[in-house]
Amino acid sequence: MTEELRLLLPSGDENWSSLADYESNDGYAAAKKALQSMKPEDVLEEVKASGLRGRGGAGFSTGMKWSFLPKDGRRPRYIACNADESEPGTFKDRQILERNPHKLIEGLLIAAWANTIDAAYVYMRGEYRGPYENLVTAVDEARAAGYLGKNILGSGMDFDVYVHRGAGAYICGEETGLMESLEGRKGQPRKRPPFPAVSGLWKQPTVINNVESMAHVPHIVLKGSEWFKAIGKEKSTGTTIFGVSGQVMKPGTYELPLGVPLREIIFEHAGGLRPGRSLKAVIPGGVSMPVLTADMAMEVDMDHDTLQKAGTLLGTGAIIVMDDTSCVVRAAIAIARFFRHESCGQCTQCREGTGWLHKLMKSVEAGTATLEDLDTIDEITSFMEGHTICALSDAAAWGSGWFVRRFRSDFEAHVHQGGCPFEGTSFEI
Amino acid sequence: MAPVLPEALRERIVAEFPKYPEKRAVLLTALHFTQETFEGWIPKETVPEIAALLELEPIEVWEVVYFYAMFNSEPVGRCHVRVCTNLSCCLRGARPLMRRLEELLGVRPGEVTEDGRFSVGEVECLGSCGTAPVVQINNEVYRENVGIDDLPGLLDELRQRLDARDAEGESEG
Numbered sequence: 389m390t391e392e393l394r395l396l397l398p399s400g401d402e403n404w405s406s407l408a409d410y411e412s413n414d415g416y417a418a419a420k421k422a423l424q425s426m427k428p429e430d431v432l433e434e435v436k437a438s439g440l441r442g443r444g445g446a447g448f449s450t451g452m453k454w455s456f457l458p459k460d461g462r463r464p465r466y467i468a469c470n471a472d473e474s475e476p477g478t479f480k481d482r483q484i485l486e487r488n489p490h491k492l493i494e495g496l497l498i499a500a501w502a503n504t505i506d507a508a509y510v511y512m513r514g515e516y517r518g519p520y521e522n523l524v525t526a527v528d529e530a531r532a533a534g535y536l537g538k539n540i541l542g543s544g545m546d547f548d549v550y551v552h553r554g555a556g557a558y559i560c561g562e563e564t565g566l567m568e569s570l571e572g573r574k575g576q577p578r579k580r581p582p583f584p585a586v587s588g589l590w591k592q593p594t595v596i597n598n599v600e601s602m603a604h605v606p607h608i609v610l611k612g613s614e615w616f617k618a619i620g621k622e623k624s625t626g627t628t629i630f631g632v633s634g635q636v637m638k639p640g641t642y643e644l645p646l647g648v649p650l651r652e653i654i655f656e657h658a659g660g661l662r663p664g665r666s667l668k669a670v671i672p673g674g675v676s677m678p679v680l681t682a683d684m685a686m687e688v689d690m691d692h693d694t695l696q697k698a699g700t701l702l703g704t705g706a707i708i709v710m711d712d713t714s715c716v717v718r719a720a721i722a723i724a725r726f727f728r729h730e731s732c733g734q735c736t737q738c739r740e741g742t743g744w745l746h747k748l749m750k751s752v753e754a755g756t757a758t759l760e761d762l763d764t765i766d767e768i769t770s771f772m773e774g775h776t777i778c779a780l781s782d783a784a785a786w787g788s789g790w791f792v793r794r795f796r797s798d799f800e801a802h803v804h805q806g807g808c809p810f811e812g813t814s815f816e817i
Numbered sequence: 818m819a820p821v822l823p824e825a826l827r828e829r830i831v832a833e834f835p836k837y838p839e840k841r842a843v844l845l846t847a848l849h850f851t852q853e854t855f856e857g858w859i860p861k862e863t864v865p866e867i868a869a870l871l872e873l874e875p876i877e878v879w880e881v882v883y884f885y886a887m888f889n890s891e892p893v894g895r896c897h898v899r900v901c902t903n904l905s906c907c908l909r910g911a912r913p914l915m916r917r918l919e920e921l922l923g924v925r926p927g928e929v930t931e932d933g934r935f936s937v938g939e940v941e942c943l944g945s946c947g948t949a950p951v952v953q954i955n956n957e958v959y960r961e962n963v964g965i966d967d968l969p970g971l972l973d974e975l976r977q978r979l980d981a982r983d984a985e986g987e988s989e990g
């Protein structure tokens with residue numbers, strides 16, 4: 389029974405795409421329970437009690453976020469569901485959109501009941517053609533079956549889901565950048581306050597949650613918060629979909645309880661490294677999160693507290709693995725280049741800082757940097773952290789800056805040797 | 818001047834209005850539809866008409882066109898082939914793949930083959946890192962786990978598709 393309530397089927401290849409399949413696996417049973425027998429505030433309490441934390445990167449309590457909505461009855465209210473999934477290394481929400489789209493729709497429906505929501509907009513990255521078609525089909529099916537529309541399940545609630553396409557900009561995954569983009573503008577993040585709960589889409593109260601966060605809501609409601617809390621760790625409850633990419637034998641997504649050892653994910657689930665190779669570096673949560681050395685990676689468990697103590701963050705649970713053939717300077721350049729490309733340009737620290745980081749990293753690889761330049765990288769990253777409109781600047785500073793701090797000897801070797809010691813053996817960027 | 822937006826495209830855009838409290842929210846969708854209609858790019862002449870339809874100034878449309886990586890303000894090939902060159906894809910050979918693609922087609926990013934059929938580009942992480950390297954053609958479903966040896970077959974498939982479309986066009990005309 390427990391198995392059937394996961395985000396994905398354990399075997400991985402089948403899917404619950406169609407409404408008929410989903411319904412035969414307890415699909416929409418949670419929505420019926422919530423809308424027909426629970427008060428909205430009880431649903432909210434259940435989600436709060438479950439300890440569910442956002443799966444979009446920041447790990448904020450979902451129930452807490454919902455409780456920030458104003459109690460003044462102002463309507464309409466919206467859900468902005470984040471399906472932008474653009475953090476490099478991350479490909480987990482896509483699994484839900486392609487293999488279990490009704491789970492997301494049911495989660496949105498229950499969230500709508502709990503928070504008196506009028507409509508949900510799923511903001512999906514524009515490149516996701518397959519997932520888009522799949523979700524739109526599922527929404528149409530759900531509407532035809534009466535799970536969306538007017539007076540849903542006899543509850544008196546009207547609610548609908550619209551799927552909205554982005555057009556290729558990482559910054560539109562940032563919650564206020566997403567709202568700007570959905571409203572038909574450049575995806576430049578807004579200053580806060582006001583926070584989206586009070587003034588979000590079209591200045592109305594808005595809840596913003598990630599696809600996976602929403603997809604956990606049905607099983608929390610059906611089985612209860614105690615059941616959910618029994619999975620994972622005390623402050624990192626439930627399962628999550630870890631995506632493993634890079635130099636492992638079996639890259640892919642693995643749905644596991646939060647708190648599993650990183651070593652187990654890499655060496656058991658993802659099949660370990662190529663024969664004869666050893667581990668060099670692991671990014672545990674998408675390229676925004678500080679990289680770990682092999683030694684650090686072997687020690688950590690994949691939950692919020694353990695990773696934070698180890699000097700990194702869980703982020704999106706996107707694990708990127710590099711083996712001993714990999715030049716870490718190249719990895720840092722690839723990351724710096726990405727952030728330079730994706731900075732929206734509003735804040736000086738971010739616009740200039742991302743450019744400088746990329747330039748300096750490239751000069752290290754080319755062998756023209758000095759040891760002083762390595763210190764300059766450190767200074768730039770501290771100037772980029774904590775002073776900007778959104779967290780992209782911090783992400784850029786952590787994502788590439790921590791490579792220099794944790795792999796200083798590799799960077800120094802480039803400086804001393806006047807070039808890349810891995811030339812001809814490392815991956816190219 | 819005769820309108821450049823075909824009536825069917827206008828109708829498709831207008832049909833999106835009821836989903837939102839403001840027409841402006843349809844802008845990205847309208848640009849996607851326009852790009853599908855005009856072989857992958859957004860001709861300059863369409864912009865004032867899209868603006869008028871959405872009750873915006875042309876500059877408000879232009880700044881959106883330029884902001885988003887998926888919108889092309891210059892012509893691209895009828896098959897615009899983009900390779901993800903972000904970290905996870907590079908760890909599994911995206912750079913040599915990109916290089917080989919450029920060689921096979923004889924174009925660099927920003928150029929279009931003389932027959933107008935192909936152009937190439939690099940793209941940021943496509944959200945498919947577990948099946949790297951990843952390639953996207955126009956706005957189609959991804960090609961995953963693409964190796965260098967898969968390229969000739971892939972290009973043949975695309976050429977045949979273009980041939981078939983040309984033959985169809987001729988028989989209609």
Ligand SMILES: Cc1cc2nc3c(=O)[nH]c(=O)nc-3n(C[C@H](O)[C@H](O)[C@H](O)COP(=O)(O)O)c2cc1C
Nearest residue numbers: 442443444470472473474561562563597598601779
């Ligand atoms: C630069 C940047 C990019 C982001 N990209 C995404 C994204 O692609 N998907 C996502 O769900 N959250 C993304 N986030 C996090 C969102 O701002 C937001 O915290 C999240 O969608 C909230 O949902 P959750 O609480 O359910 O995690 C991004 C944040 C930043 C700063």
Ligand code: SF4
Nearest residue numbers: 732734735738776778
């Ligand atoms: S931090 Fe960077 S991405 Fe965020 S608003 Fe400022 S310039 Fe834009």
Ligand code: FES
Nearest residue numbers: 901906943945946
């Ligand atoms: S890095 Fe290429 S799809 Fe993510």
